[in-house]
Each structure stands twice: as structure tokens, then as C-alpha cells.
Amino acid sequence: QVQLVESGGGLVKPGGSLRLSCAASGFTFSDYYMSWIRQAPGKGLEWVSYISSSGSTIYYADSVKGRFTISRDNAKNSLYLQMNSLRAEDTAVYYCARDLCSSTSCHPRAFDIWGQGTMVTVSS
């Protein structure tokens, strides 16, 4: 079945780094745009970053620009988020999500498949 599974979360000190992974299965990963979305404890959803199907187009939220790097390996059906210079306010559950936008059509736009999330805690 169509599935996304995140891993790599954990406890890290302020200023530290962490790399999240998202393994995709059940669909042609290389066809779809992908995003990372996070949710701080008890808070709403915040989009973090997006990468096109080929990896040629990348966007970041202002809150993580210059600190986080999104990437993908279509041969391994995997999405990544390298997080550097972590801050307490980065503490959240991080979800990877598939965009309805694919290599064939980008209308409409929404996130139709979500992983279960991985918790990142930034604390000393």
C-alpha cells in the first residue's frame, strides 16, 4: 500500500544537527513533489520545505531557510531533511507528505499522503 515512514528524530542540544529520512513505498516516488511539515506540541501545522519530483526546485519556510536542507534520492525512494543549527523552537513532530503535484500535473495542490511523523526535541 501507499506509505511514507519517517525516521531519524530524537533529542538534540541547541545548535546541534539531525538528519530525518522518509522512506516511500507503494507508488512511483520519482513522479511526485514532496514536502516536510512540522507540528510543535499542542500547536498547528507549519510547512517547512518542498522539493520537486526531480529535485531541481526547492523552497523553504523563512523560519528554517539557511539552516535546513531538503533532498531526495529517487533511486532509493527516499526523502531527507538535514537540520543544522537547531533551536528550541524547532521542537516538533516532523511529517513527510506527498503533494498531489506530480511530473504530469500540478493542479490541484494538497498533501494526500502523510507519514506517521518523527519527533524532534531540541533541549539542553
Add this chain to the structure above:
Amino acid sequence: EIVLTQSPGTLSLSPGERATLSCRASQSVSSSYLAWYQQKPGQAPRLLIYGASSRATGIPDRFSGSGSGTDFTLTISRLEPEDFAVYYCQQYGSSPLYSFGQGTKLEIK
């Protein structure tokens, strides 16, 4: 920057009643780029509606979306016990590239 404001913050209703949730954008949003999600405690969000009015795969027809421009609505025609959750609207297209509303909590009265 487009800001999505959802109302009410909390909606208290009984099973069988009709729920109407609002999402207002600070600037016009293309209908193609407005979506609604349901999130239950401890779970990932689930896509309900995309393109403002199209139901996602497997979503019951008691869920419907409408609206255009800056005003969008999610309607649940007859509430089932499993519908009590938090609902988010989301837009694509303007800085930030994607943004979500702050959520409406639908609770049992």
C-alpha cells in the same frame, strides 16, 4: 503573505447535527489550491477536500467543501462520532509557499 483564519476556534455539536467550518484568507486564493484536513489526537492529518470542493479518495459524502476567493467552507452534513477532531484549511501559492489555518476543534457537546 497570505494568512488563513479559521472560525470558530472550537465548535461544540452533537452527533447527527450539521457542522459548518469557515476559512477566510487575507488575499484571494485560487480554488485549485485550497484544501481541508482532519487530524485526530496522535495521528497525522488526513486529506479531506482538495481544490476547494473535491473529496479525497475514501472520504464519505457527508463532507463537502465550497467557496472561492477569500471565503471557504467545510460542511459536515450529519456528524458521526468519528468526526470529532481538529480541522485545518491550507493554501498553496503565496509566500509562504504553503500555509495552514490555525485549526478548528470540533468537540462533542
